[in-house]
Amino acid sequence: MQISEIIIGGDTPGIEWRVPVLRFKGSDAKAPSVYIQAALHADELPGTAVSHFLCERLREAEADGDILGDVTIVPQANPIGAAQSHFGELQGRFDLASRTNFNRDFPLVALGERDSLLENLQGQTAVNRLKRTLLHMALGAELVLDLHCDDESVQYAYIDEAFWPEAADLAAALKMEAVFLSDGESTAFEEAVGYAFKRQGGEKLAQVPGRLAVTLELRGRRDVYPQMAKEDADGLWRFLAARGAVRDASVELPRFDGPALPLDNIAMVRALEPGTVLFHKDVGERVEAGDLLATIVTRPGMADGTVEIRAELAGLIATRSSDRSVRRGGDLMKIACGARARSDRKPGTLED
Structure with a gap:
């Protein structure tokens, strides 16, 4: 060597x-x-x-x-x-x-x-x-x-x-x-x-x-x-x-x-509101459309203080954020889907 x-x-x-x-x-x-x-x-x-x-x-x-x-x-x-x-x-x-x-x-x-x-x-x-x-x-x-x-x-x-x-x-x-x-x-x-x-x-x-x-x-x-x-x-x-x-x-x-999938088949799951993230699914799990992925505690202690994040398409959870505090629009997961997940992706990388 x-x-x-x-x-x-x-x-x-x-x-x-x-x-x-x-x-x-x-x-x-x-x-x-x-x-x-x-x-x-x-x-x-x-x-x-x-x-x-x-x-x-x-x-x-x-x-x-x-x-x-x-x-x-x-x-x-x-x-x-x-x-x-x-x-x-x-x-x-x-x-x-x-x-x-x-x-x-x-x-x-x-x-x-x-x-x-x-x-x-x-x-x-x-x-x-x-x-x-x-x-x-x-x-x-x-x-x-x-x-x-x-x-x-x-x-x-x-x-x-x-x-x-x-x-x-x-x-x-x-x-x-x-x-x-x-x-x-x-x-x-x-x-x-x-x-x-x-x-x-x-x-x-x-x-x-x-x-x-x-x-x-x-x-x-x-x-x-x-x-x-x-x-x-x-x-x-x-x-x-x-x-x-x-x-x-x-x-x-x-x-x-x-699975070998084009980037348009990768669903980027993002936070709708800021708060504390409670994940219900782990990396490597397969999910169906409608499955509960995460709950965001937006107003702790309040009866209406949570927001649910659900899967829009079936697929494999490829990645998940390790941060349990999320800003609005923050990345939570990437799901590798069998169908096209988005039509607005610009050529290039999925994230910065």
Whole structure:
């Protein structure tokens, strides 16, 4: 395993950020190359734990000569966000200086323009230098996995329709409970990679065989446990073996039989009033139209002091908010529905 560091100079004197990069050299030039990063949202740590155990497996494979394709892993991709503590709480999703989500505003370039990402870096802010450097590394690989997590959540993924259904092997390897088929119209990291992969020279490609850019949501923010992380690392190993990036003849993937749904089928359940949330349903449960999802206590102690939130469509509760105090319009759940849940969604991500 080769270890190096990306050094990002800070925007104030005396500050710099270091990003460790772990590389495993492959022995087969025809095998697919892999890039995996975790904790781009610095307060989302399941992916960091999974990366730790995956590297254990890869070191063993390296010793046995079983690494076929080059594998690059960045276990903690965002030291800038990791340093943002506000009144004792880590604030790793948004850059406090620019108020921008760390997983937005990645440059959209064609694959042949990859090296332009590193031009004139000194004129960029530290966050933009970090984003451009990470994206440049990722575009040197064929299989790109960005490890995230939701708040409270089942395991699912955002996968551009251009990589589906070929990417069903990843869903099967990790035993995902759902796949959200995205439209590739945002500036998130995974979609910036997909943008480049679909523009390899000439017209935009509708399908990109042999390549993949995906955001993996490794359950919820607090789902950081050794056995769970080891099992997910084993799932990633199975995927790498199935794609020929590592050698393991024992791997046989089952067929993925979970739901793979367009983003228009994801019902965003929001609070009608502010107050204290009492959930009646948990993540992973299936609900029918009309089922009671949550009660919001808007006026404690009053006979008419509650508001009920009910499911409009049947589906799988994919995510749930961990916050039990909600503002008006705040997100409560995402429900993956078998039918179209909305017609007003703008292209891009489901939330900021």
